[in-house]
Amino acid sequence: MAKEQQPQAAQQGAAGLSPLFPTYARYPISLVKGEGSWLWDDQGNKYLDFMCGLAVTNLGHAPKQVKEKLKAQLDELWHVSNLFHIPGQEKAAALLTQHTCADAVFFCNSGAEANEAAIKLARRYHQKVLGNGRFEIITFTQSFHGRTLATLTATGQDKVKEGFLPLPAGFKTVPLHDVKALESAITSSTAAIMIEMVQAEGGVYPVDPAFVKAIQELCQKHGLLLIVDEVQTGMGRTGKLFAHEHYGLQPDIFTSAKGLGSGFPVGAMLGKGYLREAFAAGSHGSTFGGTPMSMAVVQATLETMVEENVPQRAAESGQYLVARLHEELGGHSFVKDIRGKGLLIGIECADAVGEIVLEGQRRGLLFVTAGPNVIRLLPNLLVSKEEIDQAVSLLAELIQEHTAVKSL
Ligand SMILES: *Cc1c(COP(=O)(O)O)cnc(C)c1O
Numbered sequence: 001m002a003k004e005q006q007p008q009a010a011q012q013g014a015a016g017l018s019p020l021f022p023t024y025a026r027y028p029i030s031l032v033k034g035e036g037s038w039l040w041d042d043q044g045n046k047y048l049d050f051m052c053g054l055a056v057t058n059l060g061h062a063p064k065q066v067k068e069k070l071k072a073q074l075d076e077l078w079h080v081s082n083l084f085h086i087p088g089q090e091k092a093a094a095l096l097t098q099h100t101c102a103d104a105v106f107f108c109n110s111g112a113e114a115n116e117a118a119i120k121l122a123r124r125y126h127q128k129v130l131g132n133g134r135f136e137i138i139t140f141t142q143s144f145h146g147r148t149l150a151t152l153t154a155t156g157q158d159k160v161k162e163g164f165l166p167l168p169a170g171f172k173t174v175p176l177h178d179v180k181a182l183e184s185a186i187t188s189s190t191a192a193i194m195i196e197m198v199q200a201e202g203g204v205y206p207v208d209p210a211f212v213k214a215i216q217e218l219c220q221k222h223g224l225l226l227i228v229d230e231v232q233t234g235m236g237r238t239g240k241l242f243a244h245e246h247y248g249l250q251p252d253i254f255t256s257a258k259g260l261g262s263g264f265p266v267g268a269m270l271g272k273g274y275l276r277e278a279f280a281a282g283s284h285g286s287t288f289g290g291t292p293m294s295m296a297v298v299q300a301t302l303e304t305m306v307e308e309n310v311p312q313r314a315a316e317s318g319q320y321l322v323a324r325l326h327e328e329l330g331g332h333s334f335v336k337d338i339r340g341k342g343l344l345i346g347i348e349c350a351d352a353v354g355e356i357v358l359e360g361q362r363r364g365l366l367f368v369t370a371g372p373n374v375i376r377l378l379p380n381l382l383v384s385k386e387e388i389d390q391a392v393s394l395l396a397e398l399i400q401e402h403t404a405v406k407s408l
Contacts, residue, residue, distance in 0.1 A: 027358070027361060029041050029047075029361060030042045031047075034049070034057070034061025034062060035060075035061050035062055036060040036061060036062075036380070036382070037049055037060055037061075037382075037383050037384070037387050038061070039061065045364065046364060047361070047364050047365065047366050048364060048365050048366065048387060048390060048391055049061070049366050049379070049380070050365060050366055050367040050377050050378060050379045050391050051366050051367050051368045051376075051377075051378050052378050052379065052380050053263065054232070054258065054368065054378065055200070055232045055237055055258045055259060055344065055378045056258045056259060056262075056263055057259075057263050057380055058235050058236055058237060058258075058259035058262065058301075058305075058310070058381045059262050059301065059304055059305075059310070059380060059381065059382060060380040060382055060383075061263070061380075063262055063301075063304065065300050065303070065304045066262045066297055066300040066301055066304065068300075069296045069297065069299065069300035070264065070293065070296055070297055070300070072296070073088075073292055073293055073296035074293070076292070077292045078291070078292065078293055079288075079291050079292065079293070080291070080292060081287075082285065082286075082289065082290065086290055086291075086292060088290075088292050088295035088296055088299065089107060089290035089292075089295045091295070091299055092105075092290075092295045092298040092299050092302070093105040093107075095299060095302045095303070096268065096270060096298075096302065097270075099241055099302065100241065100242060100254075100270060101244075101250040101251070101272075102254065102270035102271055102272065103271070103272055103273035103276070104270070104271055104272075104273060104275070105268050105269070105270050105271075106121075106268065106269045106271075106279075106284065106289070107266065107267070107268050107286070107289040107290030107294070107295070107298075108266075108267040108268070108269065108286045108288075108289040109265050109266060109267055109286065109288050109289060109294075110146075110257055110265060110267045111145075111146055111229075111231035111232075111257035111258060111267055112145070112146025112147055112148045112151045112267075113257075113267050113286065113289075114231065114255035114256065114257050114267035114268055114269045115145045115146050115150075115151045115154065115194070115227075115229060115231070115255050115269075116146075116148055116150055116151060117255075117269035117284060118194070118227045118229075118253045118254075118255050118269050118271075119137055119150055119151075119154070119192075119194075119227075120283075120284055121253060121269065121271060121275055121278055121279060121284075122137065122191045122192040122225045122227060122252075122253065123135050123170075123191055124278040124279065124283065125191075125225065125275055125278035126191045126225075128278055129277055129278050130223075133189075134188070134189055134190060134191040135170045135189060135191055136170050136171070136172060136187065136189045136190045136191055137154060137170060137171050137172070137190075137191060137192050137194050137227075138171075138172050138174060138182065138185050138186070138190060138192070138193045138194070139154045139155070139156055139172070139173050139174075139193075139194045139195070140156050140173060140174060140175070140176040140195055140199070141156040141173055141174070141175045141176055141202075142156050142157060142176065142199050142202030142203060142205070143155055143156040143157070143173070143176075143194075143195070143196055143199055143202060143229075144156075144157065144160075144196070144199070144200065144201035144202055145194065145229055146231075147160065149164065149167065149168055150168050150171075152164065152167075153167040153168050153171045154194060156173040156202070157201075170189075172185050176199065176205065176207065176211070177207075177211050179211065179214045179218075182214070182215070182218060183218060186218065186222050186224070190222065190224055191224065191225060192224055192225040192227050192252075192253075193215055193218070193219060193224055193225075193226055193227070194227040194228075194229060195207065195215065195226075195227070195228060195229065196228070196229045196230075196232070196233060197212075197228060197230070197233050197238070197243035197244055197246065197247065197341075198232075198233050198238060198243060198340065198341050198344055200232040200233065200344060200370060200376070201232070201370060201371075202370065202371065203346060203348070203370050203371040203374050204340050204344060204345065204346025204348075204370050204374055204376055205339070205346075206339065206340065206341050207247075209247055212247045212249060216249065225252040225253060225275075226249075226251045226252050226253070227251065227252065227253045227254065227255070228242075228243075228244045228249070228251040228253070228254040228255075229254070229255050230242045230243060230244065230254045230255055230256050231255055231256060231257045231258055231267070232258055232344070233341075233344065234254075234255075234256040234259060234260070235256060235258070235259030235260055235301070235305065236259065236305050236310045236311040236314050236342070236381050237259060237314065237342055237343060237344050237378075237381070238314070238318075238340075238341035238342035238343075238344055239311055239312070239314050239315030239318055239341060239342030239343075240311050240315075240342075241305065241306075241311050242254060242256070243341065250272075252271060252272050252275065253269065253270065253271045253272070253275065254269075254270050254271075255267070255268065255269050255270070256270065259301070260298055260301065261294055261297045261298055261301060262297060262300075262301045264293070264294055264297040265294070266294035266295075266297065266298055268298075308382075310381050310382065311342075311381070313381060313382065314342045314343045314381040315342050317343060317379075317381070317383055317385075317388065318340070318341070318342040318343045318344075318345065320385060320388060321343065321345060321377065321379070321388050321392070322338060322340070322345060324388060324389065324392040325338050325345070325347065325392055325395075326338060328392050328393070328395070328396035329347070329395070329396055329399060332399060332400075333350070333403075334349050334350050334351070334399055334402070334403045335347060335348075335349060335350075335399070336348045336349060336350055336373075340377075342381075343377070343378065343379055343380075343381055343383070344376075344378060345376070345377040345378075346370055346374045346375070346377075347374065347375040347376075347377070347395075348373055348374050349373050349374070349375065349399075350373070351373060352372045353369055353372070353373060353374070353375050354369065354372070355402060356375065356398050356399065356402050357369060357375070359398050359401075359402070360394065360395070360398055363394060363398070364394075365391055365394050365395070365398075367395075375395075377391070379391070
């Protein structure tokens with residue numbers, strides 16, 4: 001577009017405007033250093049981190065074992081094309097398949113990309129292997145699957161779709177926990193059902209085991225693939241390495257990202273062995289997928305998780321955190337529900353909680369929301385009891401003060 005055709009705001013240029021696109025409403029804090037459960041800003045203020053970059057730094061900030069592997073890799077090799085064998089990638093995949101129900105892995109760089117790969121694999125399996133032309137993916141209201149065109153279409157929240165029409169065809173959304181709606185949404189075009197075991201962005205809603213069972217039966221009956229989005233729930237977050245283990249479930253495909261690299265960008269799509277033949281050389285790829293750097297980090301993260309029993313520790317700390325929250329907040333009229341799994345915890349409140357998040361930051365505690373009324377707590381999985389106590393006391397104080405001010 002020529003300069004004179006640009007809208008007024010764009011012509012104003014750099015004067016006072018950020019050189020970044022305004023895709024985030026950023027908090028007025030610049031974090032510059034992190035260690036374990038703690039972060040520091042550029043003014044020297046210290047924060048207890050109960051958000052972990054949104055379920056990313058599951059082993060805390062700069063975990064020693066991972067840092068050492070990454071530094072060692074930095075001296076060896078940064079990047080090589082996937083046109084070559086990458087030993088680190090095969091090792092990381094072997095570790096992942098050894099500790100999960102999956103048999104094969106595709107590495108990429110983010111959660112959205114992992115879900116894209118899952119959608120592509122499901123379609124291709126039906127179209128190329130079974131030869132039935134199926135393409136449709138059924139997802140659930142309030143789900144979140146990413147920001148690419150396909151994954152935002154899969155997402156069951158209208159706000160991520162505004163202004164991006166036309167959306168790609170082949171997606172359908174039904175209400176969570178509604179077996180009838182799900183069954184009637186299935187047609188001869190349906191290829192797969194995609195679900196999170198705990199809807200995280202959508203408000204921290206764990207899926208009911210009876211509903212998971214119904215999904216399994218429908219997949220069986222109609223020949224559908226089951227895709228579990230473990231981008232937020234995976235890597236120990238819910239008290240198991242992956243959340244579908246709580247349900248005794250073996251999904252055909254599941255995805256991982258956030259916690260997979262301890263903060264280094266990496267994603268993975270994992271699937272059962274019979275899906276291998278759906279992909280051939282050239283059918284999918286990623287320049288940066290499975291680079292030696294990210295693979296060193298994935299190996300170190302997984303080894304630490306397994307050797308130090310991190311998922312089990314997350315389960316125990318999660319129980320302790322929920323018990324402490326009930327003690328301090330259980331009887332409070334502002335608190336409607338405390339729910340979640342492991343260290344993915346939601347506190348549903350009677351009203352908007354955005355102000356509480358900001359006041360928490362001013363007092364040195366970082367946490368986030370999941371929808372307007374839900375406080376979401378995502379500490380690292382090695383968080384100590386003392387740190388949990390400290391966060392819960394401050395949170396109780398924040399809620400007391402918030403509700404006292406409101407009732408004046
Ligand atoms: C964060 C998230 C994604 C998207 O991951 P990106 O790495 O931001 O692309 C997808 N699904 C779920 C459940 C998530 O929480």
